[in-house]
Amino acid sequence: MELQGICHKMHAGLKNLSVTDQQTHKANVEYKFILDRSEVDLPFNLGQEIEIEATGNIYCISCGTKTPKSYSQGHCFKCMKTKASCDMCIMKPETCHYHLGTCREDSFAHEVCFQPHIVYLANSSALKVGITRLGQMPTRWLDQGATQALPIMKVGSRRLSGQLEVMFGTQVADKTDWRKLLKGEAEPVNLIEIRDQLIEDFAPKIQSIRDEFSQHLEFNETVELLETELPREFVYPVDEYPEKIKSHNLDKTPVIRGKLQGIKGQYLILDTGVINIRKYTGYELKIRI
Structure with a gap:
């Protein structure tokens, strides 16, 4: 075949x-x-x-x-330089610059960046924090090879989720070790306990970010704690x-x-x-x- x-x-x-x-x-x-x-x-x-x-x-x-070469996971050089989906803020959402008036594509920003996003904890090669659009669950976790995952926050924009990811990233890694991922299953962790401890530790900073983004009412950039979510496990x-x-x-x-x-x-x-x-x-x- x-x-x-x-x-x-x-x-x-x-x-x-x-x-x-x-x-x-x-x-x-x-x-x-x-x-x-x-x-x-x-x-x-x-x-x-x-x-x-x-x-x-x-x-x-x-x-x-x-194209003689692939850029940004499947694009030609011209599209890599012009498409919003190839901008650096896709890799680093906290650097979103729509509010500065310099976004490459307004339509992309409204279809992707100003949709509800989830901040989550996952266990792939080890514990990590990440973000994804609400509609990308569980795809994002499966693409990363996560054996455990838990949504911890729902927010109103990609830039807001990126700010929270960077904040949590001072205490939890935001990268996956792909070599370790392919050598076996990650050691299980208690994601609910970790979530509760992170929310407690970062409560003042979460409130500060809430206050900052509450000024952008036109984009509904709110922060909702997901305290009743159950962990997911994947085989x-x-x-x-x-x-x-x-x-x-x-x-x-x-x-x-x-x-x-x-x-x-x-x-x-x-x-x-x-x-x-x-x-x-x-x-x-x-x-x-």
Whole structure:
């Protein structure tokens, strides 16, 4: 069997959702490939030998232009320099500059940046704090390979969520160690206890940020504590984790082969190494059993 098309990040969804001990939502994670913007059931199972080939063709996921190199996860150079979705404030939301009148695209700001956002705690390679749009739960956690997650705040804008993330980041990491992520499951932590302690420790600063953003009434930039949310737990389809991490690079080795041992985050775990599928957004790939 062979599939061919323009690669996008895998779609991760949940199945077999359950509530354990009335305190935690737990679910298994399942994946679909996205080729040419259409969902495709994974054409292979754990334990099967697969081959992935990069044809050498790369296309911008925004304008469709063929490009010699991919920028900002699938864009051509022109779109990377002009699209709001490629601006630095996407990586660092606290630097959002819409209020300064310098946003690249007003429509993008209203469709994305001024939508409700969630500040959350997650456990991927270790405890971390992060943000995501309300509609991106649980996708954001699954893309990061989190085994536990807990929403702790709902806010009115991306910049506001970024300010809170930076604040919590002085005490909790905001990055995931991808190598540690792929070596096994993170040690479980009590997210509710951690949430309650953080809210107590940062209460004065949270109020200060609330006061600052309450001046922007036109954007409804409010802060709501999510004190009744339950933690989520996720189980990924992994038979075996590697002892040593070797990363495949399709730019250097266009054809890779191996037995599929697992999928976690946006990584395929093969017995020959791991590959980050999201990294190759915009690449034309051939996938064979």
